[in-house]
Amino acid sequence: MTDAQIHDKRIELKYMLDASLSLQVQQWAREHLGIDRHCNETLGDSYDVNTLYLDTPDYDLFHRTGKAGRAKHRIRRYGDEKSLWIETKRKKQNVVRKNRTAADADEVLSQLSAPDDTSPWCGAWFRDRVVDRNLQPAAQVHYRRFARTATFDGESLRLTIDSNLQASPAQGWLVAAASDPHPPSQRLQATDSQILELKFYNHMPHLFKELLRTFAIPATGFSKYRTAVQAWQLDTPVPISVAPMDQTSEKDCLANA
Template identity: 45%
Template sequence: MDLKLFVPESDPMQVYQAQDRRIELKFLLTPEVSHQVRSWAREQMDPDPHCTTAIGDSYAINTLYLDTPALDIYRKTRLGGTTKYRLRRYAAEPVLWLETKSKRNNIVQKSRTSIPAAQLPLLQQSEATDDLWPGDWFRQSIQKRGLHPSALVHYQRFARIVRYQNQHIRLTIDNQLAGQKCSRWEIPDQPTDRSDLYQGGEIMELKFHDILPPLFKRLLLEIPLISTGFSKYRTAVASNL
């Protein structure tokens, strides 16, 4: 990781600023390096309250990605744009998160709303049944773009948090990544026809606002890490084409 990208040479005591937007940095981890990072994170950070010791201080994530029939988002065409549309379910919880996410130069913009899982069929209706339904903005967006289920991605996420400058910063490690094609409006808690997305490897993300926290700067200096632009969705689609 080249820290010069985040620490300007003109002022090495300062760190990169991004106009109060969320920044995500991704890294590829071998199992050996993952073990090293996890040990470091357990010493330096607090456990994410959603994690469970039953699966190694982690929680399960199941995500349904949407795209056009021509895979315009995957192919990054003009029609597809740069925003991903997805439905996220944590383990087997009866709640779904409707999300849009765009990323440019490591700066992330995300919008998300939760709905009961039983309301999933409402996304397929041409008109909202209730003007106050919180998922209507998402329904309108995906119908305007002609988006439908494209791929399912499953993985476990190790997560640690700590408070820095009145905000929570996060370190996550995603492992056991699996994906499959999917054309159905459903999000099972386990993959049925899985293919490994990154066999033997794991993906770490550092998530923070505005500046690279000193804690993460120490991590990047202490442990050799390989930065990446790895996309779970694009990898899932490519492995099933």
């Protein structure tokens, strides 16, 4: 493995926080890290995120089965931005690999709702994956992200805390915007916990080690998509009801057998 490949090992660690501990960690982050440039000025250190997750009709991503179960395919909108981010994400032993492209929302809708592998488009690579893996819209997640960032010894690091995590069923290929959410009845609170993520390259920086010594937060596994599916029981097969025969029909069937 080359030095460049080692440098490219992006690591993400997740931790679950209650509301009280989240406030303490946020205060710590404000004292030790700078504000993230993506934050909305009106929301202080935060911004809103809406993400549409794709899965197969058999929910292979949810069940972690087949080719589609090895990587997440999703479409994300930040705040009220017109552009969307189409991306794939793989994670193995906390090492993350991402491919992502920004595209116009109208183009995303037209290109993915009726895929045409001959038309040129900046997101053609994503469209090809959707077709190859038989992916379709599965569920949306909505949350507010607190974010702080810094650079130490030439390495960038980032701390985020996602709160008010809500889930809703997919509405085709549409991705919600911060100012145009689904009706309240179409959203469920997916969890009361808040999700802390520490993101860095290669080795955990001293600053994050100090954070974990200060608050002694155990690492955990958490999937926003799986939580959304479970909240709505989207992977549960719909039972097929069969009307019982009346006695006359049953006798006729037996007589003709």
